Amino acid sequence: MTLRSVVVGHGDPTRVWVHGLGAMGAPYYFAVLHEPQLRHGRNIVVDLPGHGLSDRPETFGYEIEDQADALAEVIADVADGPVELVAHSMGGSVAIVVSHRHPHLVRSLVLIDPNLDPLVATRGHPGSRGIAAWTERDFVEASDGEIEDLVGSAWWATMRLASRAALHRAATSLIRERDTSFRLLLECVSCPRLLVYPQADGDYPGGATLTDAGVSLVAIPDCGHNVMLDNPSALAEAVGGARSLA
Secondary structure (H helix, E strand, O other): OOOOEEEEOOOOOEEEEEOOOOOOHHHHHHHHHOOHHHOOOEEEEEOOOOOOOOOOOOOOOOOHHHHHHHHHHHHHHHOOOOEEEEEEOHHHHHHHHHHHHOHHHEEEEEEEOOOOOOOOOOOOOOOHHHHHOOOHHHHHHOOHHHHHHHHOHHHHHHHOOOOHHHHHHHHHHHHOOOOOOHHHHHHHOOOOEEEEEEHHHOOOOOHHHHHHOOEEEEEEOOOOOOHHHHOHHHHHHHHHHHHHHO
16 A cells, blocks of 8 residues: 655655545645745655545555554655654544654654544534444445535545545544543653644643643634644644744
């Protein structure tokens, strides 16, 4: 299986950018990578297995842990040393697992409104819990129109390129209960960690416990869940400033 990536810039630091469920690296991060705060360094924007232009074998598991191990192989292959790992939504969960399983690969971790806690599958919900409410067979066999109606036209613009089996398996893995949640893993990771989230959401759930564990929290104004699309300048400033945490 080959994972495709786009490289912007050169030099130090090396940042690896990871998208969320049903997304694709380049269109989601195009604007933020052209902000002046990030002109220095090499930015590697990866498409996760089953997404974007990456391969999508039906036999791959697409569990979050599977995705993390695949991403770790890419990082080991493209970087000479540990990287600054920047990840959005489901990609944040993947990045947390990479940082936990392969700590030598990660210099610092920036999470953009990540999934930290289990959710309940809910039919009709536009996010991962809505996808997970289908059976895999029904989701794979659904018409494009049905899925676009579920997730909306903006998300569908990149989701239509993804493997339906990959989407369903990843969504199901993302929301399920685990012996150790992504939140607890994040608290245990030893590298510098920054979590950014929409200011409009109010206080971050469990923020005090995360802060006590050494996670820095930054509220980004004028944005929704897709922070990199809504306020790329503020996100670039936060990512650039994360170097001071290392």
